[in-house]
Amino acid sequence: MWRSTFSLIFLVACLAAVGQQQTPLKKKEKVDFRPHELKVGFNAIRSGRSLSGSDYTSHEIETAIGIHLYNVVFDYGVEEHQRGETFDYRNTGNYFRAGIDRNFTKDKASGNVLSLGLRYARANFEDQMIFIADQGFGEQTYSLTNDDLSARWLEVAFGLRGKVVSNLYMGFTMRWQFSRKINGEGDLKTYDIPGFGKTSRQNSTAFDYYLMWRLPFRD
Amino acid sequence: MKKLVFILMGLSVLSCRDIENCDTDDNLDFMIVRFYDIESGSSKKIGFEITAEDSPYTFTPFEDSTGVGLPLNPEDQTTTFFFDSDTSSFELEMSYEEVEVTIFDPKCDPSLTFLGLDTVRQTFDSTVVVGNVTNRQISTNVEIYF
Numbered sequence: 001m002w003r004s005t006f007s008l009i010f011l012v013a014c015l016a017a018v019g020q021q022q023t024p025l026k027k028k029e030k031v032d033f034r035p036h037e038l039k040v041g042f043n044a045i046r047s048g049r050s051l052s053g054s055d056y057t058s059h060e061i062e063t064a065i066g067i068h069l070y071n072v073v074f075d076y077g078v079e080e081h082q083r084g085e086t087f088d089y090r091n092t093g094n095y096f097r098a099g100i101d102r103n104f105t106k107d108k109a110s111g112n113v114l115s116l117g118l119r120y121a122r123a124n125f126e127d128q129m130i131f132i133a134d135q136g137f138g139e140q141t142y143s144l145t146n147d148d149l150s151a152r153w154l155e156v157a158f159g160l161r162g163k164v165v166s167n168l169y170m171g172f173t174m175r176w177q178f179s180r181k182i183n184g185e186g187d188l189k190t191y192d193i194p195g196f197g198k199t200s201r202q203n204s205t206a207f208d209y210y211l212m213w214r215l216p217f218r219d
Numbered sequence: 220m221k222k223l224v225f226i227l228m229g230l231s232v233l234s235c236r237d238i239e240n241c242d243t244d245d246n247l248d249f250m251i252v253r254f255y256d257i258e259s260g261s262s263k264k265i266g267f268e269i270t271a272e273d274s275p276y277t278f279t280p281f282e283d284s285t286g287v288g289l290p291l292n293p294e295d296q297t298t299t300f301f302f303d304s305d306t307s308s309f310e311l312e313m314s315y316e317e318v319e320v321t322i323f324d325p326k327c328d329p330s331l332t333f334l335g336l337d338t339v340r341q342t343f344d345s346t347v348v349v350g351n352v353t354n355r356q357i358s359t360n361v362e363i364y365f
Contacts, residue, residue: 083325129320131329135248136290137274142329144320189321 034217037066037111039161039169041212046077055082058194062210064101066108071101071115073157079125079194086131093125093149095195101159111169111214113161121177123151123194144188151193153180167214175206244323246330247353248293250313250360253286257344257364267302267309291333291353293318299340309365312340336360 043060050057060077075097083089101117128145154177161171177196180203190199197204256263262285269278269287273295280287291313292298302309316335323330336351338361345364350357 083322084329085326086328087322089322089325129322129329133328135293135331136271136276136278137292137294140294142293142320187318187320189319191322191325 031068033068035065035067036108036217038215038217039064039066039071039111039212040215041169041210043075043077044209044211046079046208056080060195060208062212064113064212066103066111069103069108071103071113071117072099073101073117073119074098075119075195077195079192081192081194083191084129084131087129088131089127089129089191091125091127091190091192091194093123093194095121095123095125095193097121097155097195099155099157101157109216111161111163111167111216113159113169113171115157115159117157117159119155119157119175121153121155121195123149123196125149125151125190125194127188127190127192129188144186146184146186146188146190149182149184149190151180151182151196153177153193153196161210161212163214167216169212169214170210171212172207172209175208176203177206178203180204241324241327244327244330245355246319246321246323246332247355248331248333249288249290250333250336250353251286251288251350251358252311252361252363253359255362255364260364263365265302265304267304270301270303272299272301286359291315291318293331293333297339309342310340311338311343311346311361311363313337313361314339 041062043062046058046060050059058077058079060075062073062075064071064073078094081091097119099117099119101115104114105112126147126149130141130143132139132141156176157173159171159173161169164170180196182190182193182199193199197206254263254265255261264284265280269289271289273292278287278289289300297312297314299310299312302311314337315333319332319334321330321332333353334351336348338346338348343363343365347362348360349362350360353360
C-alpha cells in the first residue's frame with residue numbers, strides 16, 4: 001500500500017517536472033513608459049453655470065498625460081461665489097487637483113478613457129460676510145473676513161472620456177471627496193471651498209463634464 | 220457598466236439637493252439663564268426688570284417666570300446685565316471667548332454662537348455656568364441662586 005502510494009506521488013512529480021520543462025517561457029512585453037498623449041480641456045459644467053448666473057463664476061482646466069495604462073491628471077480652477085438673502089457672503093479663490101488614474105480601456109491608441117484614480121486637492125481662498133442685524137443691542141452692521149484660508153482634501157475619481165470627432169473628446173468625472181481640512185478660519189466659519197463645495201458636508205460628491213482636445217505623441 | 224454609470228449619476232444629483240429648514244438650526248445667539256432658590260434649590264419665579272449695558276431693550280422672562288433668554292453683545296468680549304425689582308437689584312457680567320458666525324443656509328439669517336461662557340462678576344448669592352456654549356440642544360447656560 002505504502003509502496004504504491006509513493007510510486008504514484010513520484011510519477012505525478014516526474015510528470016509535473018517534465019511538463020514544466022516542455023512549456024516554453026512566455027516572453028514579457030517591454031512596457032513603454034514614455035508619454036503617448038496629452039489631453040487638454042475645460043470643465044463645461046462650471047463654465048456653463050458661470051454664464052447662466054451672476055452669483056457664481058468658476059472656470060477649470062484639466063490636463064491629462066497618458067503614460068502606459070495610466071493618466072497623470074492635473075486640474076486648476078478659479079471660483080467666485082456670492083450667497084445670502086439677508087446677508088452678503090462672498091468667497092473667492094483658486095484650487096488644484098493632482099493625481100493618477102488607471103485607464104481600463106484596452107485600446108489606448110483610441111484615446112478613450114474609462115478610469116479610476118486618486119487625487120490630492122488644495123484650495124487657497126478668502127471669504128467675507130456683511131450683515132445688518134439687531135442682536136439685542138440696536139441695529140448694527142457686522143463685517144467679518146477670512147483673508148488667508150486654505151483647504152485640502154482627497155478624491156476618488158471615476159472618469160469616462162469618449163471620442164466625438166477628430167481629436168475632440170467628451171466625458172465626465174464623478175468624484176467622492178473626503179478627508180477635508182480647513183486652515184485659517186476666524187470668527188466667520190466658511191461656507192464654501194473652491195473646488196470642493198459646501199463645508200456643511202465633511203465628505204462630498206461631485207459631477208463634472210469635460211470637453212478635451214487630444215494631442216497624440218505617437219500611435 | 221451602463222447601469223452602474225446611471226446609478227452613480229443619480230446618486231450624485233440626489234446628494235446635491237439640500238433642503239434646509241431655518242428652524243432646525245441649533246445655533247443660538249443668546250444664553251439661557253434659570254433662577255433657583257438658594258435654600259431649597261428649586262426653581263424660583265422672578266419679577267425683575269432685566270436690562271443689559273449698551274442695550275435699549277428690557278428682556279422679558281419665559282412664561283413660567285423661572286428663566287430668561289439674554290442676548291450677548293457680539294461686538295464686545297463681555298456683557299453686563301442688571302436685574303432690578305422694587306426691593307432688590309443684582310448684576311451679572313458674562314464673558315465669552317469666541318463668537319462664531321456661520322451660515323446654516325443662504326436662505327436663513329446668519330447664525331451666531333457664543334463659546335466659552337464664563338462669569339466675570341455677579342452680586343447674587345451664587346451662579347453656576349452649566350453650559351458654556353449657546354445652543355438649542357443646551358437648555359440652561361447659567362444657573363442663578365439667590
